[in-house]
Amino acid sequence: MNYHHTSVLLREVIAELQPRPGGQYIDGTVGGGGHAAAMLEASAPDGRLLGIDCDPAALAAAATRLAPYGARVTLVRGSFREIERLATAAGFVQVQGVVLDLGVSSYQLDTxxxxxxxxxxxxxxxxxxxxxxxxxxxxxxxxxxxxxxxxxxxxxxxxxxxxxxxxxxxxxxxxxxxxxxxxxxxxxxxxxxxxxxxxxxxxxxxxxxxxxxDELVSLEAALPQIVGLLAAGGRMVIISFHSLEDRIVKNFMRAEAQTGRLRIITRKPVEAGNEEQQANPRSRSAKMRVAERMQA
Structure with missing residues (x-):
């Protein structure tokens, strides 16, 4: 079965992440490479991307889709709960953006x-x-x-x-x-x-x-690591699909904002519009939250 997955909130992710040339970005759930390809396009000609996924089928699909970007892409197999270790080993430190698209892909659901x-x-x-x-x-x-x-x-x-x-x-x-x-x-x-x-x-x-x-534990482990990886002005974009995940993300961002490490960009979660929901019913439950790293 060919890997297929429609990336949710694609335009919104790019609008909030604001990829730019020369930047370094991490997609912690690279899947079929939809968000990653858009990030690479927006950060052309020399932005770099690290794609992480624990599913070998997803990584194989991402490798095919992202092959035109050549050395600008690094793909590694692993869990985003170890994002700091994986990123550091790949040379991605003080990055300009990190994206997590949580849950399961259409391919995984439909296989x-x-x-x-x-x-x-x-x-x-x-x-x-x-x-x-x-x-x-x-x-x-x-x-x-x-x-x-x-x-x-x-x-x-x-x-x-x-x-x-x-x-x-x-x-x-x-x-x-x-x-x-x-x-x-x-x-x-x-x-x-x-x-x-x-x-x-x-x-x-x-x-x-x-x-x-172990999805919720993985998310709780990953969020503080992401903050540590972000350079000042770098943004974290988290897409969740049920209330338990969204609550963890919301509470984490609020707590970090109180310490001054993060600035919350989305006061309310961004949701898919009617057009996207009709085209991709699985986008109906998606909620995207964004925060920006403040100067250390």
Whole structure:
């Protein structure tokens, strides 16, 4: 399957990041290279970019898309939770901008064998980095009922978490739960079927994905590192897709602004316009926050 992903808020990212010739920029979630290509175009002829991603499929796609920019691009495999170490090793220090586009890509969602979606029968995986050891199936089949309920409530903000956890434990006593559609049916039965606009399994799948990939911990670890990498006047642009991520970013930027290290550029998060939402429905939940590094 060819790697495909539509970069959200692309014009807004470039408008706020303000890439310029000679600058150094980091895309901590390079994906298919959409934001990165726009950053390189805007910083031509000699701006440089470091692209980081933990998914080898994403890096391969980025390498193809960004090949025309030659030596201006450096791509490394890794997690943005180690952004300071990866950037320093690649010679990117005191940079002019850093972008994080959080969550999963369209490619990852639409590739059944990655196990992110309940729309098809697939192994219950959900790993952004396929080399990490813990899958969603491991959590579903091994966590206690209480821990499972807590995970689903905390990361999925699912009010029916206890019913779902109880149903999962009862089902796995008969046989291990190994596929996405099997888990989806268990959740739907536990909640009484389809309710409202979203599928009953949506929040539980989100919670499992966040837990499998340690996403919130990674974000909390990365944000102070990004501030340390920015030169005075450099900007950090963070795009999140659910309230837990956005809350972390908002609170971090506010706290750093109080110390004088950051200046908040976006008092309210930037969201996709109607035209983009119609063209790319997955942009509807995107929220972008921007802050600028002040003089140390």
């Amino acid at each position: 059944p064998e990655r196990g992110f979606s309940f729309q098809a029968s697939a192994p219950l995986d959900m790993r952004l980095d396929p080399d990490t050891p813990v899958t969603a199936a491991d959590l579903v089949n091994n966590l206690s009922e209480r821990d499972l309920a807590d995970l689903i409530f905390r990361y999925g903000e699912e009010r029916g978490s206890r019913r779902i956890a109880r149903a999962i434990v009862e089902a796995r006593q008969r046989q291990p739960i190994t596929t996405t559609d099997e888990l989806s049916r268990i959740i739907a039965r536990a909640l009484g079927g389809q309710r409202g606009r979203i599928h009953p399994a949506t929040r539980t799948f989100q919670a499992l994905r966040i837990a499998v990939n």
